[in-house]
Amino acid sequence: MEHIKNLILRMADDELIIGHRSSEWTGIGPILEEDIAFSSMAQDKIGHALANYTILNKEFKMPEPDRFAFFRSEKEMLNCQLAELPIGEYDFSLVRHFLFDHADFIRYEMLSDSSFTPLAQLSKKIKGELKYHVLHADTWLTRLGNATDESHARMQGSLNEIWNYALGIFEPSDYDAQLISDKVFEGENVLRQKWMEKISPIIEKANLKIPTTSQPVYGGRKGYHTEHLQPLLNEMNEVISSEAEGTEW
Amino acid sequence: MIPLKSPILDPRIKRVDVEQTFNKTVVNENENWFSWEVFHQKKRGDQHIHVGIVHAPDEQLALLFAKEQYGRRLLCANIWVVKSSDIFTFSYDDQDMFDNATAPEKQYRDASGFKVMEKINRYKKLKKEKSGTH
Numbered sequence: 085m086e087h088i089k090n091l092i093l094r095m096a097d098d099e100l101i102i103g104h105r106s107s108e109w110t111g112i113g114p115i116l117e118e119d120i121a122f123s124s125m126a127q128d129k130i131g132h133a134l135a136n137y138t139i140l141n142k143e144f145k146m147p148e149p150d151r152f153a154f155f156r157s158e159k160e161m162l163n164c165q166l167a168e169l170p171i172g173e174y175d176f177s178l179v180r181h182f183l184f185d186h187a188d189f190i191r192y193e194m195l196s197d198s199s200f201t202p203l204a205q206l207s208k209k210i211k212g213e214l215k216y217h218v219l220h221a222d223t224w225l226t227r228l229g230n231a232t233d234e235s236h237a238r239m240q241g242s243l244n245e246i247w248n249y250a251l252g253i254f255e256p257s258d259y260d261a262q263l264i265s266d267k268v269f270e271g272e273n274v275l276r277q278k279w280m281e282k283i284s285p286i287i288e289k290a291n292l293k294i295p296t297t298s299q300p301v302y303g304g305r306k307g308y309h310t311e312h313l314q315p316l317l318n319e320m321n322e323v324i325s326s327e328a329e330g331t332e333w
Numbered sequence: 334m335i336p337l338k339s340p341i342l343d344p345r346i347k348r349v350d351v352e353q354t355f356n357k358t359v360v361n362e363n364e365n366w367f368s369w370e371v372f373h374q375k376k377r378g379d380q381h382i383h384v385g386i387v388h389a390p391d392e393q394l395a396l397l398f399a400k401e402q403y404g405r406r407l408l409c410a411n412i413w414v415v416k417s418s419d420i421f422t423f424s425y426d427d428q429d430m431f432d433n434a435t436a437p438e439k440q441y442r443d444a445s446g447f448k449v450m451e452k453i454n455r456y457k458k459l460k461k462e463k464s465g466t467h
Contacts, residue, residue, distance in 0.1 A: 115366075115388065116388075117387050117388060117389065117398035117401075117402060118398070120398075120401050120402060121397065121398060121400075121401040121402075124401045124405055125401075216400065219397065220397055223393055223394060223397055227390075227394075
């Protein structure tokens, strides 16, 4: 069962961390409507994380979601490093949203006929939300890639900066072979190929170019993280930790 | 031409294929985005009801924003957006034109006076009897 636990944990941690990062735009988004849309998608992501932690709790007797989400050290977090990077400027967050959400969408699509029923059910439940997330990302990418010289340069710059981290989403896992043979999940390799096929024409339509050289940033799936994750975790459990110290809210 | 989702069931409505559409709209510096009236439909077959506005440079983004603004907390089957500048209206100065609409002497205009249930029931009964004989 370790292979299924590991897969779900990777997904849950990705969603928790990127959801939290995206929520940092709440109140300071570029325009009111976009602020609300981005915040709402951030909430969706936290919801997906909760759904996955709940599966871990129910099916594998792992700690209850609130404790499990907030009280692990960075070494125990299995999110890809892409998710934990600071929000940067809006172009950076949009490009990350585009690259991550397409992978997320395809991953759940692949899980829709997983032999592990709770994941197949979750996939069906959140399909519509993910559809909106990628539609939102595609709409902005194609517009800003084609708008002004500045917007194009910013989007291309962010794409160049993020690309290697995005490839880190598909960090090979020791459990892939078993996930494939048990028909739980077709594996990170297949996911990466499908992702490339899906995003390439959209990037082209946005008049942007995928960097020609790549050096995937691995490590996140094994608990190795950037200097940005631990401060984020501290911030996330600040309130709940203060209760343990006797603060009443 | 805006690419549309097919089939178009109601020829009066343009169903935008948001995924396929890319219309380059140029919004110049210091120019405002357009405002769009948003209509929300609770379930298929219901009327679309006006719920508010969003600001967006084009119809695709207007739909994207309207979905989160007005569709995220309600049961929702569909959303319309219409450019606010495409709405035509009377002036409130002319409100007196509507004044007597509910006057008691015009009650004859209400459909409520017709007693049809009796006829309907009689028809239903007749139909039931007929089908019973076959």
